[in-house]
Amino acid sequence: MNANADEVPAAAAAQSSAPAAAADDGLRQPPPLLPWGEKPSPVKKGAPGAxxxxxxxxxxxxAPAGAKASTLPVPEFGPKGFTNKKRTLRHSRTTVAPAPPVVGALREAEPKKAKDVKYHYASGWQYAETDGTSANVLISKxxxxxGDYHTLAEMTVQSADGMQKVEVGWVVxxxxxxxxxxxxxxxxxxDDxxxxxxxCGWTQIxxxxVPGDTLPTGVYKKFGIQQFDDAWWIAYDSVWIGYFDNKLWKDRYTKGGLVQWFGEVxxxxxxxxxxMGNGTLAGKDTANRFNSLSLINGPKVAYTLESKSPHPDPxxxxxxxxxxxxxxxSDRTFKFGGPGDC
Incomplete structure (x- = not known):
């Protein structure tokens, strides 16, 4: 998709809330259309490990991630941030050490001790009652x-108080x-x-x-989150990949109240x-973008932009x-990110 494209079918248009007939395997059935209004269709897969x-x-x-590819994702514990208008995680503690820059490199064993992780964000957000969101996201490397843990771009649907969250995106x-x-x-x-x-809690269909698969760099891909048939469904490109069941929240989180699209380091x-993003400052035309923002069964997109970072000086x-x-x-596209502060 053209980097400057903004208008695509925002299918975010209402879909029937009636689920399809239950499958024999007991899995929930996804919406008949993807969040952007298209029918699901096969993806083009690369070779494992590509x-x-x-x-x-x-x-x-x-593409499947080489030898790590599996029909069931492997849980990886590590730090993860969040941000919203009311509360933002700027610091956390973890005993997980950042992996060395050379894959497979040996490093002297160190005793596990808690380290401080500092979270930096560049986000667009909107408080809105909605069944979900979708966007075209430029995938970068x-x-x-x-010594750093990750850099990512994601979209998230949260409860209005920010305590419950569902997220999808790409991460390095x-x-x-x-x-x-x-x-x-x-x-x-x-519950925060x-x-x-x-x-954790993921149902693969x-x-x-599969979450963890490798994505192509330098191209736009569609990502989506949608509440349907008592679950929060996740879409990528042209398929539904799976869902988080409402039972994880004891059926207390069935509607979005806050939607965000953001970068995180x-x-x-x-x-x-x-x-963050593709390393180009947001003010430049070639910077990373979230395109064609849409809300599913919600109001018109009217986002607010914000950057947040921790600081040693109070x-x-x-x-x-x-x-x-x-x-x-534009009304449905914004740029974010940059080359850091070195």
Whole structure:
């Protein structure tokens, strides 16, 4: 899709809330249409272990992550941030050490001790009662500095108080995926408590697309989240990949109240060298974008932009530009990210 494209069918248009007949395997049935109004169709798969660059070169949509590929995602525990108007996670503690920059490199064993993780965000958000959201997202391969945990782009549907969350997007993380290619991820929060990457509470239905799979770089892909048949469904490109059942929240979270589209860097530093997006400052035309934002069974998109970073000074200079800025492009598209603060 053209990088400047903004208007695509926002199928975000209402779909029937009546689920299809129950499947014999006991799994819930996805909506008949994807969040952007198209019928599901097969993806083009690359070879297991293919790199993000090779996927883009061959026009493939996704590839199993080599030897790690499985029909069931493997849980990977590690730090994960969140942001909203009321509460933002700027710091957390973890005993998970950042993976070394060279895959398979040996490192001297260190005793496990809690380390401080600092979260940086560039986001667009909107409070709205909705059944979900979709967007075209530019998948990139940003530089991940040594000592940092991840850099990602995601969309999230949250409860109005921000306590319950469903997330989908792409992430570059040596800890989670073992390399520096962008990978598909899903995540959820229950009562503001973190879970784990790609597996906790997840129900897989697609035979072709699995959280953790490698994604092509430098191309736009559609991502979506939708409440349907008592579950939060996740879509990527042209397929429904699976869902988080409402039972995870004891049926208390069945409607979105806050939607966000944002970039996130989890760093060991207040001034990280890690790129967000494609490493280009948001004010430039070639910066990373969220395109064609839409709300499912909700109001018109009217997002607010915001950048947030932790700071060692309790009274930082208000004139200093954010590490990772955002920039308005159109009513349904915005730019975000940059090259860090080195």
């Amino acid at each position: 790199t993000s660059n090779s996927l883009a070169a061959t026009g493939a949509d996704i 940003p530089y991940l500095a040594e 993380s040596r800890n989670v995926n073992g390399d520096v290619d962008p990978h598909l991820f899903v995540y959820h929060w229950v 408590k973190e879970t784990c990457w790609n597996s 697609s035979k072709d697309v 989890a760093s060991s530093k207040y001034e990280p060298c890690t790129d 009274d930082p200079d208000p004139k200093k530009p954010p590490v990772y800025p955002t920039d308005f492009y």
